[in-house]
Amino acid sequence: MAWDSIIGQELAKRILQEHLATARVAQAYLLAGPEGVGKRLLALEMAKALNCALQASEACDACHSCVSIARGVHPDVHGLSVEADADRIKIDAVRQMLSRIALRPFNANVSVVILDGVERLTEEAANALLKSLEEPPAHARFILITSVLSGCLPTIVSRCQIIRCPGLNPQIVAEFLKGHSCDEKTAGYLSVLSCGSLSRAMAWASEWEGYQRLLARFEATGPSVWLEEKLPETRKDLTWALDGMVMWLRDVAFVASDGASWVLHADRAKVLDEQAQSMDVDLCVETAFQLLALRESLEQFVSPRLVATLAREQWLCLLTGLLQK
Ligand SMILES: [Zn+2]
Numbered sequence: 001m002a003w004d005s006i007i008g009q010e011l012a013k014r015i016l017q018e019h020l021a022t023a024r025v026a027q028a029y030l031l032a033g034p035e036g037v038g039k040r041l042l043a044l045e046m047a048k049a050l051n052c053a054l055q056a057s058e059a060c061d062a063c064h065s066c067v068s069i070a071r072g073v074h075p076d077v078h079g080l081s082v083e084a085d086a087d088r089i090k091i092d093a094v095r096q097m098l099s100r101i102a103l104r105p106f107n108a109n110v111s112v113v114i115l116d117g118v119e120r121l122t123e124e125a126a127n128a129l130l131k132s133l134e135e136p137p138a139h140a141r142f143i144l145i146t147s148v149l150s151g152c153l154p155t156i157v158s159r160c161q162i163i164r165c166p167g168l169n170p171q172i173v174a175e176f177l178k179g180h181s182c183d184e185k186t187a188g189y190l191s192v193l194s195c196g197s198l199s200r201a202m203a204w205a206s207e208w209e210g211y212q213r214l215l216a217r218f219e220a221t222g223p224s225v226w227l228e229e230k231l232p233e234t235r236k237d238l239t240w241a242l243d244g245m246v247m248w249l250r251d252v253a254f255v256a257s258d259g260a261s262w263v264l265h266a267d268r269a270k271v272l273d274e275q276a277q278s279m280d281v282d283l284c285v286e287t288a289f290q291l292l293a294l295r296e297s298l299e300q301f302v303s304p305r306l307v308a309t310l311a312r313e314q315w316l317c318l319l320t321g322l323l324q325k
Pocket of ligand 1: 060
């Protein structure tokens with residue numbers, strides 16, 4: 001039951017269950033994949049199974065250990081992630097966690113570290129973790145999580161067994177959204193827009209009106225709306241806006257190359273058709289790639305204000321071409 005409660009990620013679940021069943025649990029795992037696809041749930045399930053009274057490949061969800069891990073109060077399961085008001089995980093937090101697992105577990109088989117955001121460790125923090133991974137305490141297991149594998153210290157990656165957690169199938173996302181009071185049309189729309197991330201799909205659903213306002217910007221053929229309205233200020237809002245911009249340009253490119261059936265914003269077919277006829281499609285695709293690079297730079301802690309300004313410049317360049325036609 002326990003593993004079944006996690007949506008998708010069948011391969012990851014199978015690998016972890018098999019390791020538990022055959023007593024081949026690695027000292028350190030690195031769960032890698034986009035945000036919102038179930039990595040943290042997998043880590044928690046693994047921590048439960050490792051310390052469950054049943055000692056099987058699946059947690060019972062009823063024993064004292066399972067219940068306290070699920071409630072986040074187990075003394076031997078240590079979670080660490082980036083704090084809400086910070087960009088990085090600093091060395092003090094890592095040292096504190098490592099000092100806890102240096103001791104024998106209080107009342108568990110093994111101590112479990114769940115570190116979410118390996119790419120966000122400062123250099124010193126990453127090196128401190130690496131040292132512990134090189135000489136891990138026998139009674140400790142590490143479950144590391146990242147959404148940016150390329151941003152992790154390669155020496156940390158090489159010490160871990162990597163478990164890939166890809167984006168979820170759009171159908172799974174759509175079903176999930178429909179179960180959370182989303183109508184069929186919006187659910188279908190968001191299941192593609194979210195690129196297989198449940199958290200992103202839910203965020204889009206809760207910001208649906210904002211997204212409609214964003215679409216009005218994409219539809220504009222002049223620069224005024226971009227110059228007069230405020231740019232997104234937070235990392236979250238900006239990521240969301242950049243995703244929308246890329247999806248819109250993707251649609252323009254599809255319409256321009258007779259791929260209208262692949263279009264996501266099908267209800268805006270008329271505007272997309274007009275833009276596909278008047279925009280330079282090569283520039284459109286190039287702009288989409290530049291926006292993706294900007295989105296990546298946002299994950300590497302470049303200031304949101306700078307990224308927002310550069311993204312607007314990219315879009316205005318595209319509009320300039322359009323206005324000259
Ligand atoms: Zn249990």
